[in-house]
Amino acid sequence: MAPFEDDYVPTLKILLIGNSSVGKSALMLRFTNDMWAPEESSTTIGVDFKVKMVMVGGKPYKLTVWDTAGQERFRTLTKSYYRNAQAVLVVYDITNRATFEELPRWLKELEANTASDIVKVLVGNKLDKDSSRAVTTEEGEDMADRYNVGFLEASAKSNTHVKECFMEMVETIIETPTLWGQSTTGLLLPRGDDILELEAAREENGGLSLCQC
Amino acid sequence: MKMDDSQRIRRPGEGCLVVWGFLCPPCIWWSDLQELWRLLRWPWACTPCPYPTESTRSRRTELPSKEKLSNDHQRLFPVNAAHRSRWSTSAIYTSAAAPQTHLDQSPYQHQYRMTSPLDFPRTINDLRQAALNNTPTSVPRSLRWKLFLRVLPSYHPSSWSDAISRERARYAELKARYTAPGVVESGDPLSQDESSPWKERYADEELKETIIQDTQRTFPDIPFFRLPRTQQILLDVLFTYSKLNPDTSYRQGMHELLAPILFAVQGDALPPPSSTPDQDVLHHTCSETHVEADTYILFSKLMEHTKSFYLTTSTPENPAPIIATTNNIQNKLLPILDPDLHHHLTSLQIEPQIWGIRYLRLLFGREFGFSGLFGLWDALFADMSETGNLMVVEWVCVAMLMRIRSKLIGASYTETISLLLKYPVESESEPASYVREAIFLRENFSTTGGLRLVAKYTPVPVPSPTTSTTPTSSRTAIASGRLFDTLVSDVSRRAEKLGLNNTIRSAVQEVRKGVQTIQKEYDNNEHALLERFSPALALARPGNARGESSENLKGRDLANVLGESLKVLEGRVERDVEVERALEGIRRVRDTLSAARSPNASAVATPTGSAPTPAAAAAVPASTTLPSTVTASLSAPAPVPVPASKPSAYPARRLPTHPRRHQSRASLASSDFAFLLSGKGDEDDKNSKPKTAAAGSTGKKGVWGSGGDGEFDLGNLGKR
Numbered sequence: 001m002a003p004f005e006d007d008y009v010p011t012l013k014i015l016l017i018g019n020s021s022v023g024k025s026a027l028m029l030r031f032t033n034d035m036w037a038p039e040e041s042s043t044t045i046g047v048d049f050k051v052k053m054v055m056v057g058g059k060p061y062k063l064t065v066w067d068t069a070g071q072e073r074f075r076t077l078t079k080s081y082y083r084n085a086q087a088v089l090v091v092y093d094i095t096n097r098a099t100f101e102e103l104p105r106w107l108k109e110l111e112a113n114t115a116s117d118i119v120k121v122l123v124g125n126k127l128d129k130d131s132s133r134a135v136t137t138e139e140g141e142d143m144a145d146r147y148n149v150g151f152l153e154a155s156a157k158s159n160t161h162v163k164e165c166f167m168e169m170v171e172t173i174i175e176t177p178t179l180w181g182q183s184t185t186g187l188l189l190p191r192g193d194d195i196l197e198l199e200a201a202r203e204e205n206g207g208l209s210l211c212q213c
Numbered sequence: 214m215k216m217d218d219s220q221r222i223r224r225p226g227e228g229c230l231v232v233w234g235f236l237c238p239p240c241i242w243w244s245d246l247q248e249l250w251r252l253l254r255w256p257w258a259c260t261p262c263p264y265p266t267e268s269t270r271s272r273r274t275e276l277p278s279k280e281k282l283s284n285d286h287q288r289l290f291p292v293n294a295a296h297r298s299r300w301s302t303s304a305i306y307t308s309a310a311a312p313q314t315h316l317d318q319s320p321y322q323h324q325y326r327m328t329s330p331l332d333f334p335r336t337i338n339d340l341r342q343a344a345l346n347n348t349p350t351s352v353p354r355s356l357r358w359k360l361f362l363r364v365l366p367s368y369h370p371s372s373w374s375d376a377i378s379r380e381r382a383r384y385a386e387l388k389a390r391y392t393a394p395g396v397v398e399s400g401d402p403l404s405q406d407e408s409s410p411w412k413e414r415y416a417d418e419e420l421k422e423t424i425i426q427d428t429q430r431t432f433p434d435i436p437f438f439r440l441p442r443t444q445q446i447l448l449d450v451l452f453t454y455s456k457l458n459p460d461t462s463y464r465q466g467m468h469e470l471l472a473p474i475l476f477a478v479q480g481d482a483l484p485p486p487s488s489t490p491d492q493d494v495l496h497h498t499c500s501e502t503h504v505e506a507d508t509y510i511l512f513s514k515l516m517e518h519t520k521s522f523y524l525t526t527s528t529p530e531n532p533a534p535i536i537a538t539t540n541n542i543q544n545k546l547l548p549i550l551d552p553d554l555h556h557h558l559t560s561l562q563i564e565p566q567i568w569g570i571r572y573l574r575l576l577f578g579r580e581f582g583f584s585g586l587f588g589l590w591d592a593l594f595a596d597m598s599e600t601g602n603l604m605v606v607e608w609v610c611v612a613m614l615m616r617i618r619s620k621l622i623g624a625s626y627t628e629t630i631s632l633l634l635k636y637p638v639e640s641e642s643e644p645a646s647y648v649r650e651a652i653f654l655r656e657n658f659s660t661t662g663g664l665r666l667v668a669k670y671t672p673v674p675v676p677s678p679t680t681s682t683t684p685t686s687s688r689t690a691i692a693s694g695r696l697f698d699t700l701v702s703d704v705s706r707r708a709e710k711l712g713l714n715n716t717i718r719s720a721v722q723e724v725r726k727g728v729q730t731i732q733k734e735y736d737n738n739e740h741a742l743l744e745r746f747s748p749a750l751a752l753a754r755p756g757n758a759r760g761e762s763s764e765n766l767k768g769r770d771l772a773n774v775l776g777e778s779l780k781v782l783e784g785r786v787e788r789d790v791e792v793e794r795a796l797e798g799i800r801r802v803r804d805t806l807s808a809a810r811s812p813n814a815s816a817v818a819t820p821t822g823s824a825p826t827p828a829a830a831a832a833v834p835a836s837t838t839l840p841s842t843v844t845a846s847l848s849a850p851a852p853v854p855v856p857a858s859k860p861s862a863y864p865a866r867r868l869p870t871h872p873r874r875h876q877s878r879a880s881l882a883s884s885d886f887a888f889l890l891s892g893k894g895d896e897d898d899k900n901s902k903p904k905t906a907a908a909g910s911t912g913k914k915g916v917w918g919s920g921g922d923g924e925f926d927l928g929n930l931g932k933r
Contacts, residue, residue: 011627020465021426043427045466045579046570049634051627064627071465080564 009053010180011062012173013084014166017106018091019099020070023125026156027091028067031166036157044069047081056170063170079113086179087119087169094124094153097134100143107147117179119172120149123165127155337368337598344595345652347588347645353481354587355507356499358474361594362514370494377498381506384453388509391456392449417456420463424451427468432583437479438472447471450509454516464523466574470515473578473586475508518603522573539569542610550611550654550663552797554618561626568633572610580613580636585644592648608651615654615666616647660801 016024025044029035032050048067053060068081082088090106092099103122110120122144124135137153144151150168154161173179334340334350337360343350344357352360359365364380365373428447432438438447450471455463482501499507521534532540543565548555558565571579576593578586596605614621617637621629638644654662 020423038433041430041433042579043430043465043468045469045574047567047634049630051631062627064630069465080567 009060009062011064012086012170013064013066014169015066015068015081015085015088016091017068017081017088017110018070018123019093019096019102019106022070022091022093022096022099023156024070024089024091025067027089027123027125027154027162028065030156030159030162032063032065034159036159054167054170056167056174061170061174063166065166082110082113085114085118086173087121088114089121089123089165089169090149091123091125092135092140093126094135094140095126095129095132100124100135100139103143104147107149111147117176119169119176119179120147121165121169122147122149122151124151124153125156127153127160128158340368341595341599344591345645345649347592347643353499354591355474355478355481355511356495357591358477358511358594359498359507361598362511363598364510364514365498370498373494373498377503377507377510380510381503384506384509387453387457388449391453417452420455421448421452424448424455424463424468427465431468431472435476435583437476443475443479446475446505446508450475450505450512453509454513457513458516458520461520461523464525464574466571467516467523469575469578470519471508471512473583473590474511474515475504477587478508478511479504518597519574519576522570535570535573536566538573538607539565539610542569542607546607546611546654546658547614549658549660551615551618551667552660553622553667554614557622557624558629561629563626563629563633567630569610571634572613572636573606576606577609577613581638581644585638589644589647592645596648596652605648605651605655608655609647611654612647612650612666615663616650616670618667619671664801 016028018024020043025041025048026036028048028050029037032052044067046069050065050067052063052065054063055061066081066085088110090103090110092103094100107120107122122140124137124140140153141151152161152165154165156162334343334352340350340352340357340360342348344361350357356365359377360368365376425444425448428444428451431444431447437443447468451463451467454467455461478499481499482504483496483499485496485500485502522538524535525533543555543558543563547558576586577589581589593603593605593609597603613636616639617632620632620637624632650666654666656662657665
C-alpha cells in the first residue's frame with residue numbers, strides 16, 4: 001500500500017496511446033463517465049484529459065487519464081505526454097489489422113520514453129465487433145508476451161472489461177512502490193489542495209463514482 | 214400596374230418600390246415561404262434592385278457602369294443575395310434540425326435568423342471593424358472571408374470575377390491531376406520498388422483512408438457534415454491539399470479548419486448568373502456551382518498561415534514550430550502581461566503545448582464550439598487582412614488565459630489542466646471580444662497594459678467607492694485619496710498581523726508616499742489637469758467623457774491590484790517566494806503611480822497647454838481607464854488609446870530578456886527596499902526627479918529594465 005497519510009488523495013497518471021480511431025477516447029469516456037457517445041467522438045487533437053476518483057482498499061485515489069491523438073506518435077508531444085506516467089494503455093482495434101501491426105512501433109516508443117517499471121497493458125478494443133475480427137486473441141497475447149506487457153480485450157461500446165482494465169492497472173500501480181518514488185515526483189507528492197479536488201471531480205463527473213474494488 | 218413594372222426594363226437603382234417579394238421574380242425564386250413572410254414583415258430591409266428581372270434580361274439595354282458598381286455597394290448586390298445574407302451562417306441552429314438531402318439548398322436556411330437590415334460597409338476597413346465588433350453586415354460571410362484572406366485582391370468588385378475564376382480554374386486542374394489519376398498500366402502491382410507507380414497508388418489510398426477516418430467524424434452533431442456529398446468535398450479538398458503539400462501532407466485537425474469554411478461557402482451559395490459575370494458579380498463570386506473550388510481556395514489561403522502549426526519535424530535544437538509558438542505565448546508574452554498567471558503555470562510545470570496545440574491547430578474551434586467559431590474567425594481574419602499574418606492568435610491565447618486567470622490562479626494541477634483543456638467560454642461574451650482584447654494586448658504590450666485586463670477579470674476585492682459624477686473633481690480626488698489611505702493602512706495592518714518583515718512594510722510605505730505625492734500634485738494642479746486632459750478623456754471614453762475624474766479611475770485600478778496582492782500575502786506569508794510575488798504586486802502599484810506622474814509633470818511645465826500632445830493624449834486613456842470601462846475602450850471600433858500607434862511590427866522579436874520594467878525612484882533607494890535596485894540607486898537619484906517631464910524617457914534602466922524601451926512612461930505606454 002502506498003505510504004500516504006489519510007488526509008491526502010494521491011494522484012495517478014494513466015496514458016492512452018495507439019493508432020487513430022482505435023477507440024482511445026471512447027475507452028476513456030467509458031471509464032471516467034461511463035458513457036458511450038459516438039456523437040461526441042470528434043478526433044482528438046493534441047491531448048485530452050479527464051479525472052476520476054476511485055477507491056482502492058478503502059482509500060481514495062485520483063486518476064488522471066490522458067488521452068492522446070493517434071497521429072502524434074514520434075512527434076511533437078511525446079516527451080511531455082509520457083512524463084510522470086505510471087501506467088500506459090496501448091490500444092489497438094481488433095477489427096483493423098493495420099492498427100495491430102503498428103503496435104511494435106508504439107511499444108518501442110513506450111520503452112524509449114518511460115521508466116521500465118511502469119504498468120503497461122495492451123488493449124484490443126471493439127470486442128463488440130467480434131464477428132468482423134481481424135486479429136485473433138492469441139496474436140494479441142503473443143504480442144503482449146513478446147514485449148512483456150499485460151493484455152486484455154475490451155469494448156468501450158458494450159462496456160466489456162473497461163473498468164476491470166483500469167482498476168487492475170490502478171491496483172498494480174499502488175502495489176509497485178517504485179512507481180511512487182523518484183520517477184513520479186511532482187505529480188504524486190501529496191498536496192493539500194488534492195482534497196479540494198474531490199469536490200471538483202464530483203462536479204466534473206456529475207457525481208463521485210467510487211469503484212469499491 | 215404591377216405587371217407592367219415587371220415587364221419593362223428596369224435601370225440600375227430604379228427597382229420596384231416597397232413589397233418587392235411579389236414583384237421581383239428573383240426574390241420569389243430564391244425565397245421560400247418563410248423568407249417571403251419575413252420579407253413581408255420587414256419590407257424596409259429591401260433596397261431597390263439594380264438589376265433587371267429575369268424576364269427582361271434579354272431586352273436589357275443598359276448595364277451598371279463600373280463606377281456605379283464601385284461607388285455604391287448597396288446597389289451592387291442583387292436583392293435576393295441580400296435576403297440570404299441576412300441569415301448568417303452562425304445564426305442559431307439546432308442539432309435536431311432535419312438534415313438536408315441536397316446541397317443545392319443552403320443548410321439550415323429555413324432556420325436562419327434575421328440579424329439586421331441591409332448594411333454594406335463602404336470600405337474594407339469598415340468591413341473589418343464590423344467583423345471585429347461583431348456588427349452584422351449584409352456581406353455574406355464567405356465573401357467576407359474571401360476579402361479578408363485576399364482571395365479577392367481588392368474591395369473593388371470589378372476585380373472579383375477574374376480573380377476567383379483564375380483560382381477556380383487552378384483548383385479544377387489540381388483536382389483533376391490528383392484525384393483522378395489514370396489507370397496504372399505499367400509495372401507490377403506487388404512490386405516493392407519505390408518508383409513503381411503502384412506504390413504511389415497504394416500510398417494515395419492509405420492517405421485517403423486516413424482522411425476519411427476524420428471526415429467521417431467531423432462535427433458529429435451537425436447534420437450537414439453527415440451528408441455523403443459534404444464528406445466527398447471534404448475528402449477531395451483535403452486530398453488535393455495533401456498531395457500539393459507533401460511536407461505536411463494531411464494532419465489531424467486540418468479537417469476542422471476546412472469544415473467551417475465549407476459550411477460558410479455552402480451557406481452563402483447562390484445560383485450562377487445566367488448571363489455574363491459582369492452583370493452579376495456576387496452570383497459569380499459566391500456561385501453554388503463552385504462551392505468546392507471556393508472552399509479549397511479559402512482553405513489553402515488559410516493554411517498558408519496555419520501550416521506551421523502542423524509541421525512536426527522536431528529535433529531538440531529545432532523544436533517544431535508549434536512548440537516554439539506555444540512557448541512564446543506562455544513564456545514570453547504572458548510573463549510581461551500577467552506575471553502572476555505565468556508564475557502559476559510555471560510552478561505547476563504546465564507545458565504550453567499541452568493546451569496550445571489544440572487551440573492553435575483548430576483556431577480555437579473546439580474551445581468556442583461550432584456556433585462560436587464563426588464570429589471568432591471573422592475577427593481573426595479581419596485582423597489578418599490588416600496585418601498580413603495570423604499572429605494575432607498568439608495574443609488571443611494570452612487573452613483567453615487572462616480571462617480565466619482568477620479561476621486558474623490558485624487551482625491545483627489537475628484543475629488547471631482541466632480548465633485549459635476544457636476552456637470555459639462564457640456564454641454571454643461574444644467570441645470577437647477575445648480578438649479585440651488580443652489586439653489591445655498587442656498594442657499595449659507591457660505589464661501595465663496587461664494590468665488593465667487583469668483588473669477587468671479579477672473579482673474586485675474592495676467595494677467600488679460611490680463616485681461623484683460632477684466634473685469638478687476636487688471631491689472625487691479627495692475621495693480617491695481616502696481610498697488609497699484606507700487601502701494602504703489596511704495593507705500595513707495586515708502586514709503587521711501576518712508578521713511580515715520590514716521590507717514589506719517599507720514597500721507599503723513607499724506606495725503611501727507615492728499616493729500622497731500624487732494627491733498633492735493633483736490638488737495643486739487640478740484645474741490645469743482638467744483643462745489639459747478633458748479632451749483626451751473624452752476621446753478615451755465616449756459617452757462617459759467627464760463622468761469620473763482620472764484620479765478616481767486610477768484609484769480603483771490600483772485598489773484592485775492592492776487587493777490582489779493582499780490576498781496572496783494573507784494566504785502564503787510563510788513562503789519566501791510568495792512574499793516575493795506579493796512584493797511584485799506592490800511594486801506594480803508603485804510603477805503605475807510613477808507612470809502617472811509624467812503627464813502630470815508636463816502639465817505643470819505647461820499649465821495652459823492648448824492641445825494635448827499626442828503622447829499625453831495617448832497616455833491618459835492608457836492609465837486612467839476604469840476596469841469597468843476597459844470593455845468600452847476595447848470594444849470601441851477604432852482602438853481609442855492611440856490613434857497614432859498603429860500596431861507595429863509583431864513585437865515578439867523585441868521582447869526584452871527580462872520580464873519586468875521598472876522605473877527606479879530616489880526614495881526607494883533610500884528605503885529598506887533598496888536591495889531591489891542593486892547598485893543602481895545612485896544613477897537613479899540623479900535621473901528620476903518626479904517632475905522632470907522626461908523622467909520616463911531618459912533611457913535609465915531599472916534592475917529589470919532592458920534596452921532603451923524599459924521605462925514606464927505614459928507617453929511610451931501607448932506606443933507599445
